[in-house]
Amino acid sequence: MLELHDIHTYYGNIHALKGVSLRVEKGEIVCLIGANGAGKTTTLMSISGVTPPRQGAVTFLGEDVTRCTTEKIVSRGITQVPEGRMIFPRLTVRENLLMGAYLRKDKNGIKAGEERAYELFPVLRERRSQMGGTLSGGEQQMLAIGRALMAQPALLLLDEPSLGLAPMVVENIFEIIEQINAEGVTVMLVEQNAQMALQISHRGYVLETGAVTLEGPAADLLADPKVRSAYLGLD
Amino acid sequence: MLEQQLVNGLTLGLIYALIAVGYTMVYGVIELINFAHGEVYMFGAFLCMMFLTVFGAPLIVAVLLSMVCCALMGVLLDVVAYRPLRNAPRLAALITAIGMSIFLQNLAMIIWGSRPLPFVKEALPAFFKVTALSFGDVKISWMQMTIYIVAVALMILLNLIITKTRTGTAMRALAQNRVCASLMGINVNRVIAFTFALGSGLGAMAGIMVSMFYNTMYPTMGYNAGVKAFAAAVLGGIGSVPGAMFGGVVLGIAETLGAGYVSSPYRDGVAYAIMILVIILRPSGLLGRAVTEKA
Numbered sequence: 224m225l226e227l228h229d230i231h232t233y234y235g236n237i238h239a240l241k242g243v244s245l246r247v248e249k250g251e252i253v254c255l256i257g258a259n260g261a262g263k264t265t266t267l268m269s270i271s272g273v274t275p276p277r278q279g280a281v282t283f284l285g286e287d288v289t290r291c292t293t294e295k296i297v298s299r300g301i302t303q304v305p306e307g308r309m310i311f312p313r314l315t316v317r318e319n320l321l322m323g324a325y326l327r328k329d330k331n332g333i334k335a336g337e338e339r340a341y342e343l344f345p346v347l348r349e350r351r352s353q354m355g356g357t358l359s360g361g362e363q364q365m366l367a368i369g370r371a372l373m374a375q376p377a378l379l380l381l382d383e384p385s386l387g388l389a390p391m392v393v394e395n396i397f398e399i400i401e402q403i404n405a406e407g408v409t410v411m412l413v414e415q416n417a418q419m420a421l422q423i424s425h426r427g428y429v430l431e432t433g434a435v436t437l438e439g440p441a442a443d444l445l446a447d448p449k450v451r452s453a454y455l456g457l458d
Numbered sequence: 459m460l461e462q463q464l465v466n467g468l469t470l471g472l473i474y475a476l477i478a479v480g481y482t483m484v485y486g487v488i489e490l491i492n493f494a495h496g497e498v499y500m501f502g503a504f505l506c507m508m509f510l511t512v513f514g515a516p517l518i519v520a521v522l523l524s525m526v527c528c529a530l531m532g533v534l535l536d537v538v539a540y541r542p543l544r545n546a547p548r549l550a551a552l553i554t555a556i557g558m559s560i561f562l563q564n565l566a567m568i569i570w571g572s573r574p575l576p577f578v579k580e581a582l583p584a585f586f587k588v589t590a591l592s593f594g595d596v597k598i599s600w601m602q603m604t605i606y607i608v609a610v611a612l613m614i615l616l617n618l619i620i621t622k623t624r625t626g627t628a629m630r631a632l633a634q635n636r637v638c639a640s641l642m643g644i645n646v647n648r649v650i651a652f653t654f655a656l657g658s659g660l661g662a663m664a665g666i667m668v669s670m671f672y673n674t675m676y677p678t679m680g681y682n683a684g685v686k687a688f689a690a691a692v693l694g695g696i697g698s699v700p701g702a703m704f705g706g707v708v709l710g711i712a713e714t715l716g717a718g719y720v721s722s723p724y725r726d727g728v729a730y731a732i733m734i735l736v737i738i739l740r741p742s743g744l745l746g747r748a749v750t751e752k753a
């Protein structure tokens with residue numbers, strides 16, 4: 224479904240991604256783990272067209288989207304829950320959700336999508352007229368996920384959804400991610416919380432200083448001695 | 459004559475408010491002080507006059523055409539001058555804005571000459587001179603009433619656009635987090651262009667009404683009005699649309715009272731003194747946000 228072929232992304236002179244290749248098949252949850260500064264966020268932003276790669280190719284559903292604008296990429300079905308959630312603090316919860324459906328024209332579909340978000344996250348319904356910035360961290364994460372789903376993505380990119388959240392909330396969020404996936408949305412998950420991420424994923428990639436160093440089925444990665452010591456804090 | 463001062467101050471204030479929302483909206487989305495905004499206001503007056511005299515258009519048509527042309531001019535300014543500098547240091551765009559302001563002023567002088575021109579009196583409806591309201595010595599003409607009504611109606615309309623429409627919501631989203639706005643699929647450049655168009659159209663209307671009210675227009679008229687409206691936007695809290703409306707009215711009234719009770723040469727001084735006081739005492743403006751919120 225999605226394939227990155229040897230992409231190189233730069234911030235000015237900083238060479239952040241040094242030839243990343245990976246693929247995501249339809250229906251999968253694929254996770255990308257790595258230390259701080261490894262290039263996980265940059266990888267997702269390169270897919271979304273926010274920091275387009277200077278070299279290499281991104282293909283989605285058989286089409287080259289490397290040079291597409293973010294608007295085009297979203298309209299083709301890739302949405303992102305960015306790192307730090309990026310809720311619009313002075314838009315209401317409802318307006319935040321509606322922004323997620325910005326490119327959709329079907330009024331009834333948008334309404335149904337909003338209703339769906341409230342079903343997934345009932346707390347958002349109670350808070351729908353409240354400013355996004357007044358929500359707690361967990362609620363903001365729920366809103367960010369709900370908002371990304373409003374576009375009816377085929378592929379959902381999640382950047383550290385567990386960041387800064389209490390264990391109970393994290394568990395809840397991960398359950399929802401599995402549920403979304405079971406309903407047919409392909410998921411690419413970036414996480415520092417490697418243990419939990421690998422547990423719900425089908426496959427995984429390990430990123431180190433801008434390059435993939437390890438890949439395989441999630442169960443294999445969970446058992447891999449290097450992963451266990453470096454990312455799971457075990458052994 | 460306090461009442462008469464207040465009436466005149468309100469007229470001036472509503473006009474400042476119309477210009478000020480243009481500054482504040484653009485600042486809100488791209489953090490640029492668009493110094494050329496005063497020149498767009500000036501072009502509003504001249505273009506309206508041109509449509510009236512050269513093409514013999516009826517007043518309403520000339521006003522609408524002028525607003526549309528200025529809206530396009532605002533978009534053109536953004537596309538040609540500011541968009542290429544979107545990721546450049548802030549100062550580069552600021553200096554470009556000053557350059558565009560000087561360029562547009564000179565362009566107007568080439569087209570219309572540098573001497574003040576009167577508004578096309580014949581185009582004004584006769585009832586403009588009639589007194590609409592009078593209490594005691596205070597008289598409000600229909601022209602003044604029209605300015606009030608048009609300015610207030612336009613600001614209500616603007617508020618509805620910003621708070622109720624999809625594009626307006628996108629404008630607010632963009633102002634709060636540009637990267638995230640683009641992740642929503644919002645075409646950032648298009649929404650910024652729309653912001654310029656809105657502000658420029660309102661600025662044009664302000665220019666037309668001023669030239670009508672004082673029966674004069676000149677290529678440098680945008681400078682003073684621009685600085686005052688900018689002061690009004692700062693007074694209300696730069697980036698805040700209700701703040702700009704409020705700031706415009708307060709400044710217009712303060713200025714007129716200052717001119718009436720202190721001495722009229724101090725008219726501009728009052729405006730600047732207020733701006734300086736606000737910057738010292740309450741930098742975020744009267745209706746601005748005092749602290750930056752967590753992201």
Ligand SMILES: Nc1ncnc2c1ncn2[C@@H]1O[C@H](COP(=O)(O)OP(=O)(O)OP(=O)(O)O)[C@@H](O)[C@H]1O
Nearest residue numbers: 234237239257258259260261262263264265266306
């Ligand atoms: N805007 C930027 N300008 C310059 N360098 C950047 C920028 N954003 C990221 N980088 C650099 O690119 C590299 C990869 O950063 P990235 O944010 O992708 O890492 P990450 O894996 O997401 O880290 P974290 O786990 O901390 O979120 C880092 O070395 C970082 O310093």
Ligand SMILES: [Mg+2]
Nearest residue numbers: 263264265306
């Ligand atoms: Mg990151």
